[in-house]
Amino acid sequence: MPWAYHVYIIDATDEEIHVEHTFYGHTKQDCTEARNEHLAHCAQFQAAEAEGRTDDLWEELAEREMPTTDGDSDDEDDVIDIGAGG
Numbered sequence: 001m002p003w004a005y006h007v008y009i010i011d012a013t014d015e016e017i018h019v020e021h022t023f024y025g026h027t028k029q030d031c032t033e034a035r036n037e038h039l040a041h042c043a044q045f046q047a048a049e050a051e052g053r054t055d056d057l058w059e060e061l062a063e064r065e066m067p068t069t070d071g072d073s074d075d076e077d078d079v080i081d082i083g084a085g086g
């Protein structure tokens, strides 16, 4: 079964969650590898890890819930715009 591994970053200032990383994989190991790869070059994630400001959640997905690149424009965009306001 595919998985989505959600890692929430707790803000150092207000202790709320504003950022989430989600790692997808066909196995939990795939997700963990994607996480490690990203962690290697994400300063924000590294700082949060070092300071224990992360929270995580494993979500089991149906195969059809795995994100794909073949433009299903009705789907929610994979990139969430964290803009000001709203």
Ligand SMILES: [Zn+2]
Binding pocket: 021, 038, 042, 044, 045
């Ligand atoms: Zn990151």
